[in-house]
Amino acid sequence: MTAFWLLAPIMVLAALGVVLARKAVHSALLLAVVMICLAMMYAMQDAPFLFAVQIIVYTGAIMMLFLFVLMLVGVDKTDSLVETIRGQRLVAVGVGVLFGFLLVTVVAQTTVGPVIGLGEANADGNVHGLARLLFNRYVFAFEATSALLITAALGAMVLAHRERLEPKRSQRDLALERMQRYAEHGEHPGNLPTPGVYARHNAVDVPALLPDGSPAESSTSKTLRERGVVREGAFQNDVAVTLRKLEADGSPRERGVIETGRSNGAEEDQ
Amino acid sequence: MSEFFGNEPWWVVLIKALLIFVVLVVFTLFNIWFERRVVARMQHRVGPNVWGPFGLLQSLADGVKLALKEEIFPKNAHKVVYFLAPVIATVPAFLAWAVIPFGPEVTIPFTDTQTPLQLTDMPVAVLYILAVTSIGVYGIVLGGWASGSTYALLGGVRSSAQMISYEVAMGLSLVTVFIYAGSMSTSEIVAAQAEDGWFALPLLPSFIIYMIAMVGETNRAPFDLPEAEGELVGGFHTEYSSLKFALFFLAEYINMVTVSALATTMFLGGWRAPWGISQIEGANEGYWPVLWFLGKTLLFIFVFIWLRGSLPRMRYDQFMKFGWKVLIPVSLAWIVVVCVMRRLITDGDLDPTMILIVAGVVVAALLVVQFLPERRAPEEPEPSRDAFAGGFPVPPMPGEQPPTTTAVPAGTRGEKED
Numbered sequence: 001m002t003a004f005w006l007l008a009p010i011m012v013l014a015a016l017g018v019v020l021a022r023k024a025v026h027s028a029l030l031l032a033v034v035m036i037c038l039a040m041m042y043a044m045q046d047a048p049f050l051f052a053v054q055i056i057v058y059t060g061a062i063m064m065l066f067l068f069v070l071m072l073v074g075v076d077k078t079d080s081l082v083e084t085i086r087g088q089r090l091v092a093v094g095v096g097v098l099f100g101f102l103l104v105t106v107v108a109q110t111t112v113g114p115v116i117g118l119g120e121a122n123a124d125g126n127v128h129g130l131a132r133l134l135f136n137r138y139v140f141a142f143e144a145t146s147a148l149l150i151t152a153a154l155g156a157m158v159l160a161h162r163e164r165l166e167p168k169r170s171q172r173d174l175a176l177e178r179m180q181r182y183a184e185h186g187e188h189p190g191n192l193p194t195p196g197v198y199a200r201h202n203a204v205d206v207p208a209l210l211p212d213g214s215p216a217e218s219s220t221s222k223t224l225r226e227r228g229v230v231r232e233g234a235f236q237n238d239v240a241v242t243l244r245k246l247e248a249d250g251s252p253r254e255r256g257v258i259e260t261g262r263s264n265g266a267e268e269d270q
Numbered sequence: 271m272s273e274f275f276g277n278e279p280w281w282v283v284l285i286k287a288l289l290i291f292v293v294l295v296v297f298t299l300f301n302i303w304f305e306r307r308v309v310a311r312m313q314h315r316v317g318p319n320v321w322g323p324f325g326l327l328q329s330l331a332d333g334v335k336l337a338l339k340e341e342i343f344p345k346n347a348h349k350v351v352y353f354l355a356p357v358i359a360t361v362p363a364f365l366a367w368a369v370i371p372f373g374p375e376v377t378i379p380f381t382d383t384q385t386p387l388q389l390t391d392m393p394v395a396v397l398y399i400l401a402v403t404s405i406g407v408y409g410i411v412l413g414g415w416a417s418g419s420t421y422a423l424l425g426g427v428r429s430s431a432q433m434i435s436y437e438v439a440m441g442l443s444l445v446t447v448f449i450y451a452g453s454m455s456t457s458e459i460v461a462a463q464a465e466d467g468w469f470a471l472p473l474l475p476s477f478i479i480y481m482i483a484m485v486g487e488t489n490r491a492p493f494d495l496p497e498a499e500g501e502l503v504g505g506f507h508t509e510y511s512s513l514k515f516a517l518f519f520l521a522e523y524i525n526m527v528t529v530s531a532l533a534t535t536m537f538l539g540g541w542r543a544p545w546g547i548s549q550i551e552g553a554n555e556g557y558w559p560v561l562w563f564l565g566k567t568l569l570f571i572f573v574f575i576w577l578r579g580s581l582p583r584m585r586y587d588q589f590m591k592f593g594w595k596v597l598i599p600v601s602l603a604w605i606v607v608v609c610v611m612r613r614l615i616t617d618g619d620l621d622p623t624m625i626l627i628v629a630g631v632v633v634a635a636l637l638v639v640q641f642l643p644e645r646r647a648p649e650e651p652e653p654s655r656d657a658f659a660g661g662f663p664v665p666p667m668p669g670e671q672p673p674t675t676t677a678v679p680a681g682t683r684g685e686k687e688d
Contacts, residue, residue, distance in 0.1 A: 025415065029351070032408065039401075052397035060404025064411070064434060071415050071423065125393050127454060183661035249345075 193219040298523040302329040312579035341512040346418025356517035359409025362402040363524040369395035373559035414506035425505025429496030436486035439597040443479040460540030470537040484529035491578035530570035
């Protein structure tokens with residue numbers, strides 16, 4: 001019972017956090033905490049197999065997929081609080097309260113007696129007991145569920161499938177194309193120059209310098225150039241620009257940030 | 271499973287937990303030194319050899335230096351998650367060792383207390399190891415995300431995709447061991463191998479798949495794509511420094527030891543002495559088995575280092591294709607084969623010696639095929655070389671007469687600046 005009273009408050013707090021957290025990733029993390037606590041509850045109730053499977057399947061695989069999607073679909077934005085359906089929030093609160101009322105009334109009317117038959121069910125060990133049920137008595141339900149899951153997976157694959165209209169270009173084709181471009185347009189076939197060569201920094205937004213001191217455009221990423229965030233590589237302006245940027249960002253004395261008052265040596269440490 | 275597990279006095283549990291912690295940290299220090307020395311030997315260098323006997327104290331000094339470095343919080347980092355990520359990566363790495371058996375039941379020195387050399391065991395011990403290692407992936411993903419940097423995010427996504435995919439192949443390769451041992455508890459699997467011999471032999475395909483999957487699972491060379499420095503700088507730990515980086519480092523090395531220890535337990539007879547030594551009286555009793563166990567684990571770690579010293583890194587798409595299209599289908603098919611064989615043997619329809627004979631014949635046939643002389647394909651006449659094929663210059667092949675020098679036509683010089 002001690003484990004229950006230790007885990008229950010954590011679970012309730014984490015569950016509240018799932019609803020109340022502003023950032024989607026924080027919600028996902030707190031949901032993972034709830035799931036792990038749930039797994040421990042299973043372990044406590046003499047269900048070691050369910051404990052391991054709960055963590056492997058839900059925490060290890062499903063939550064991880066959630067996190068993946070959240071991370072790749074711009075997670076930095078906090079959710080907007082504008083309602084897309086009018087009155088949605090009000091209705092949600094109403095339904096939530098009703099549901100809570102229902103739960104409390106139902107749970108309050110039940111009594112929990114001592115557990116009967118657990119020792120019998122776990123006689124050959126928990127895993128064997130479960131296996132016997134799954135693969136004997138409930139084998140059709142089990143197989144039907146797995147067929148359903150496979151159908152769903154196949155459906156997802158079909159929906160996401162894209163027919164390839166032209167043959168895939170191999171490394172050889174690409175190399176030939178590159179040489180063809182060189183022959184026809186004189187485009188250099190080798191690697192593009194890396195950013196920061198002969199410049200003051202080697203950051204991605206600092207172009208390499210040509211022998212005459214002018215910046216080599218092709219050394220920086222096209223995306224950065226189009227966003228207009230490429231810095232000048234030339235030495236004289238660079239220090240001033242960096243300092244101005246730091247001033248604009250504020251809190252220059254924070255740890256890990258270049259201090260304004262110090263000489264150029266500090267910048268090279270970054 | 272011994273009746274000791276779960277019923278031991280608290281001080282015994284405490285001592286064993288502490289010992290596991292100490293052993294793991296010391297083993298990590300040793301492994302860093304071992305890796306550097308072995309890789310150095312493979313590359314005709316010496317490696318660290320100054321501090322301490324054979325340079326053994328080098329990693330200790332490096333560790334202290336690492337811990338004393340400046341700690342940096344990047345401006346874009348999500349502070350709480352950034353701080354928690356290395357902890358989430360490290361704690362499960364230690365937790366997995368709770369169910370690894372180091373040896374049989376022994377008497378604690380200076381007392382009469384008997385205890386098995388294993389912190390605890392449970393009916394689903396191996397699943398438990400898979401479960402806690404899957405929590406360890408969170409540390410990597412969150413570390414990559416919370417750093418607020420593109421390199422770290424890509425590294426984190428890559429490494430978690432890799433670990434999840436290879437965990438499937440790893441889990442499937444262990445299924446056949448469960449079928450053979452009739453249990454998922456580590457101590458019972460070791461006991462089963464005392465009767466049936468090491469599972470690495472009858473379950474050779476599983477063993478090979480496990481060996482490949484364990485390298486992918488721990489992000490080690492040649493599968494160290496999350497840390498491909500040419501593409502991603504440092505991967506998920508690009509922005510980490512000082513102790514937080516040290517924790518990631520520690521977690522990676524402990525995970526390496528964990529999968530090695532699991533391989534030892536599942537396939538190489540765990541702590542039981544190898545054949546030859548096991549004939550000696552008392553080789554499987556007392557504290558000796560710890561030596562065999564650590565020796566076998568070290569063997570796997572040597573394989574890790576060997577791979578790192580000899581193989582180049584794979585390309586990411588090839589690596590994923592290999593995991594999903596080769597390892598997983600092969601292990602699924604192998605599981606079906608093992609199930610059918612087990613069923614036939616238990617029903618008495620099939621003699622185990624029969625299987626051995628068939629397997630022997632197949633292996634012998636394969637060997638014979640290897641020695642057959644290859645039929646040589648008729649040699650195609652080499653096409654005469656055109657020094658300016660399609661208008662661009664082609665360098666001569668080795669041993670070929672260089673073409674006469676011709677001026678490059680104007681306008682075809684590589685002018686990348688415009």
